Amino acid sequence: MNIPEQSRFAIYALGIFFSYFLYGIVQEKLTRGRYGDQVQPDGNVGERFTYTLALVWVQCICNYLFAKGMLTVKPQKEDTTHTGYYAASSLTYLLAMVSTNMALRWVPYPTAVVGKSAKPIPVMILGVLIGRKSYSWTRYACVLTIVLGVILFMFKESKVSNLPAETTGLGELLLFLSLSMDGLTGAVQERMRASSAPSGQQMMLSMNYWSTLMLGGAMIVTGEGMAFIQFALRHSEVWLHLSMIALCGALGQLFIFLMVANFGPLACSVVTTTRKFFTVLCSVLLFGNVLIARQWFGAFLVFAALFVDMLYGKNSATTNKKPPGEGKLKDEQKKLTS
Numbered sequence: 001m002n003i004p005e006q007s008r009f010a011i012y013a014l015g016i017f018f019s020y021f022l023y024g025i026v027q028e029k030l031t032r033g034r035y036g037d038q039v040q041p042d043g044n045v046g047e048r049f050t051y052t053l054a055l056v057w058v059q060c061i062c063n064y065l066f067a068k069g070m071l072t073v074k075p076q077k078e079d080t081t082h083t084g085y086y087a088a089s090s091l092t093y094l095l096a097m098v099s100t101n102m103a104l105r106w107v108p109y110p111t112a113v114v115g116k117s118a119k120p121i122p123v124m125i126l127g128v129l130i131g132r133k134s135y136s137w138t139r140y141a142c143v144l145t146i147v148l149g150v151i152l153f154m155f156k157e158s159k160v161s162n163l164p165a166e167t168t169g170l171g172e173l174l175l176f177l178s179l180s181m182d183g184l185t186g187a188v189q190e191r192m193r194a195s196s197a198p199s200g201q202q203m204m205l206s207m208n209y210w211s212t213l214m215l216g217g218a219m220i221v222t223g224e225g226m227a228f229i230q231f232a233l234r235h236s237e238v239w240l241h242l243s244m245i246a247l248c249g250a251l252g253q254l255f256i257f258l259m260v261a262n263f264g265p266l267a268c269s270v271v272t273t274t275r276k277f278f279t280v281l282c283s284v285l286l287f288g289n290v291l292i293a294r295q296w297f298g299a300f301l302v303f304a305a306l307f308v309d310m311l312y313g314k315n316s317a318t319t320n321k322k323p324p325g326e327g328k329l330k331d332e333q334k335k336l337t338s
Helices: 005-032 052-073 083-103 109-116 120-129 137-154 165-195 200-222 224-234 238-263 265-287 293-313 326-337
Strands: 035-039 045-047
Touching: 005 238, 005 265, 035 224, 052 083, 052 200, 052 224, 052 238, 083 165, 083 200, 109 165, 120 137, 120 165, 120 265, 137 265, 137 293, 165 238, 165 265, 200 224, 200 238, 224 238, 238 265
Parallel strands: none
Antiparallel strands: 035 045
């Protein structure tokens, strides 16, 4: 069945929103809840789940198996993407995730959210410089307006932070590193699309394969793997939460890679950035929370930019843009004519 392009975009975006909405609920239950009834040194009852690497590793291996199952049921053309692309993309993706988690030690959570809201900017810049991508001026303006709108909407005038001033700079440096890694991931994925145009399922399979290997090595080196196993044996109910996170994460990542494969990393970064915005906006509409004037202005900027981009962004794209896989097609034509 041939689904129109705008309908496919809406389906993928809604899939990302819904999957990660459920994912966030279960993840909060896992990471903020307590397991068991043993009194801890801080006086609280129950242990906390603190095994970040193990959590991501479980998600990656489940995502790999999920993609493998889909490709087994419905085989696709052979993936000719260079292995180095997948290894590099997996490494930068994991470094971005680890940098963000480490930054939360030294910067408040609202600062991290606002900082990561600028993700489409490095994705766009490095996509042009490294990924050999080109965008129209309308697309540049719309993406910058969306980022500005999200920052205005999400920013909170926090009270005086308890974090030492000398460590806040380190946290901001880690956020900058995370954004740089996001941009490199997008640039490598653009090169992937231009050279071999892998499907979303193929990207999901290979990237999670490399991520599983890298995280497995990190867990062995740090000793977190054994500590995680011991924790899971003490509290068997953690497996239910991990299974729910893995399912939601696998579905969400499938939609993300389908979005990247069909519409590019920039479109995907815009969707994932505005996901937080729409989640907060829905809670405002459903539960009657009050918005200040700055937040309403930010909401207006986001909706206006999305509307303009939908109408003009794609039509005014530069005509010299190469479709996915064109580089590979030209190489094959050269071989035939040589």
